Amino acid sequence: MHIPDGYLSPQTYLPLFGAFVAVAAVAVKKVKEKFDRKMVPFLGMAASFSFLIMMFNIPIPGGTTGHAVGAAIIALLLGPWVAFIAVSVALIIQALVFGDGGITAIGANCINMAFFMPFTAWYAFKWIRGRSVSPARIGVAVFLAAYLSLNVAALVTGIEFGIQPILASGPEGHPLYAPYPLDIAVPAMAIQHLLFFGFIEAIVTLLIFRYFEKNFPDVTEVLK
Amino acid sequence: MKRIWIAIGLLALLSPIGLFLPEYFGAGDAWGEWSLETVKEQTGREPEGMKKDADLYNAPVPDYSFGEEEDTLAKKSVGYIGSALLGVGLILLLTLGASKLAMQKDRG
Structure with missing residues (x-):
């Protein structure tokens, strides 16, 4: 899901960069309000975890690979704004140091994976859980929230790919950037994540959630 | 807390599992992360x-690898772990x- 350089037209990546800077400004303000010394290691752990989990490339039928992002569990444990910062840090290091995701696409990739994912997970969990305290219901809410969050990120990424032929085409109508139109890009991104990677994100999220519930019961932000 | 740091180290x-599995199943790039050559193969044009824009920026450790494409899997794994630790x-x-x-700013 890391969009490389050359796939997005400037009319796409520039506004998304702007959106990223705007969200980042709000995130820093929000997080600073409650920030204390105790949170420093958690922020580092969260960003490190996201960075590492994205290195676990999983092959799927069809000859492609993908991975979990870890944004859902970070959002549920530390809140969506901290998750936005943590996952953004991981994505920026990936782009600058390892060429995973383009530098022109940093804004887009952070909006897709560090913004849409944590906020989807956060609100989906709250909505599915309702007011229930039943561990089963909470487990289902965690699982579905994580599953949905990766799929929303994949859908948004698919749309960004798919609108490129509309936004930037050469004189004979051929695409200048990502070549596949919406009716190819969106199903391709959606199906892989609906069938495979969404479940990986969900399982990873649920396992870690249960671990924290048991060992650090006062940490989990979404239960507060 | 210490256990979480250990888990991160683990x-x-x-991390080379993320290298072995795609290699074992012969899987290629993630969707939409192909090289320019692959796009040309798929669509017939660049x-x-x-x-x-494709080569706008050269990352210091491209693809989490310090070596060459032809390196053995063992050598690649060492580079992959090194990349994980560096990251x-x-x-x-x-x-x-x-x-x-x-x-600091808060105190000032």
């Missing part, structure tokens, strides 16, 4: 804008530095 050491090191420096800065 994840870094196990989109002009993509050609212009985590940089992330901890960055988050620690930014947190210090944020807290």
Whole structure:
């Protein structure tokens, strides 16, 4: 899901960069309000975890690979704004140091994976859980929230790919950037994540959630 | 707390799983992360804008690898673990530095 350089037209990546800077400004303000010394290691752990989990490339039928992002569990444990910062840090290091995701696409990739994912997970969990305290219901809410969050990120990424032929085409109508139109890009991104990677994100999220519930019961932000 | 750091270290050491599995199943790139050559193979042409921007930036450790495409899997794994540790090191420096800065400003 890391969009490389050359796939997005400037009319796409520039506004998304702007959106990223705007969200980042709000995130820093929000997080600073409650920030204390105790949170420093958690922020580092969260960003490190996201960075590492994205290195676990999983092959799927069809000859492609993908991975979990870890944004859902970070959002549920530390809140969506901290998750936005943590996952953004991981994505920026990936782009600058390892060429995973383009530098022109940093804004887009952070909006897709560090913004849409944590906020989807956060609100989906709250909505599915309702007011229930039943561990089963909470487990289902965690699982579905994580599953949905990766799929929303994949859908948004698919749309960004798919609108490129509309936004930037050469004189004979051929695409200048990502070549596949919406009716190819969106199903391709959606199906892989609906069938495979969404479940990986969900399982990873649920396992870690249960671990924290048991060992650090006062940490989990979404239960507060 | 210590157990979480150990878990993060373990994840870094196990990261070559993310290298072995795709290699074993002969899987290629993630969807939409192909090289310019692969796009040309798939569609028959090189989109002009993509050609212009694809190599805009050369990362110091491209694809989490310090070596060559032809390296053995064992050698690649060492590079992959090295990349994992380098990435985590940089992330901890960055988050620690930014947190210090944020807290200093609050006091001032």
